[in-house]
Amino acid sequence: MISFLFRMVTLFLLFSSIAFGFTYIFLGSPTDEDWGFLFKTEFDELPVLAIIFITIAVLSFVISMWMSSVARSRETSATRYVKQLVEPDFTLKKKNVSFTLKKALIQANDLIETQRKSLQRMTNEKAEANDKLIQERIIAERQRLARELHDSVSQQLFAASMLLSAVTEQEDALGTSKPTLQQVEKIVQQAQLEMRALLLHLRPIALRNNTLAQGLTDLIQELQQKVYFNIDYRIEEIELSKAEEDHLFRIAQEALSNTLRHAKASEVELLLIARDNVGILRIQDNGEGFNIEDDKSTSYGLRNIAERAVEIGCSYKIVSVPGEGTIVEVKVPLGNKVDEAASLSKRSDVVELEKKEEATE
Structure with missing residues (x-):
């Protein structure tokens, strides 16, 4: 809730600044003669300035809701992947996962598998x-x-x-x-x-x-x-x-x-x-x-x-x-030895991801 309000206020101030900037560019310095119509002109008993601010507030609210929904969706997806890491048959099948998240999941899964096999060896x-x-x-x-x-x-x-x-x-x-x-x-x-x-x-x-x-x-x-x-x-x-x-x-x-x-x-x-x-x-x-x-x-x-x-x-x-x-x-x-083919495949995936990230940067 706090993050939603923070986004909404930030967007409201940003859009208000943009609106003020465009108005200043087209109308010049804020004088009674040039800017007076914003207060005097009314639509449905509302001045133009109030309509502008209401529009900015609604737009900020809608965009904030969309951003919060996207953030929750990503958090839920990341949480689901993290919970699946502890399963011995974990596989990353989603193709729409970001390079950074995919790399982190593969490395975390490698670490868990290494620790599991180390624990089995000690046992x-x-x-x-x-x-x-x-x-x-x-x-x-x-x-x-x-x-x-x-x-x-x-x-x-x-x-x-x-x-x-x-x-x-x-x-x-x-x-x-x-x-x-x-x-x-x-x-x-x-x-x-x-x-x-x-x-x-x-x-x-x-x-x-x-x-x-x-x-x-x-x-x-x-x-x-x-x-x-x-x-x-x-x-x-x-x-x-x-x-x-x-x-x-x-x-x-x-x-x-x-x-x-x-x-x-x-x-x-x-x-x-x-x-x-x-x-x-x-x-x-x-x-x-x-x-x-x-x-x-x-x-x-x-x-x-x-x-x-x-x-x-x-x-x-x-x-x-x-x-x-x-x-x-x-x-x-099943098995106490690391599957060399699977291990090499995972390592190659990590190397490939690192190369793609470097190329993107």
């Missing part, structure tokens, strides 16, 4: 270094799992055993055992789901001699025999680094664990596919969903998913609608 080196600590991690993971099993599943199973004891002491004629047994059944089922969700955290060992696709397939086939909901999956073999496979498998575990514990879903879909040189891992359920801003029940798991995705240079998306379900999606650029 791979970290994963290789951590191989020496696998045994200690296995022990620590089992201890953590034992504590969680004791604090969650054991307590629920204890409650179930107490209820069963109460049922056996009741008389058959009272008719109160049926709702109690139903309650026991729900508790036991929840305990089983909790147990399976916690046991998922031991599964990365299965990837030691398997690919990510094989590990996910084995995990889902095992879960299908134990859970009460349907799991549809589509898994393709994708060439990934050791660190990427480990992190993506952990992300899938975390998402499935959250589904078992909290979603109460009847259907779950898992996809691992490659499209346009981008690997996509998506876990979707039709459960209760939650408000990401308010619900803290899965905040720890979501934070783990986000941290693991960022650590290997991936983009991630978590969408949940209460009553509709939840979607967890991770995109990872």
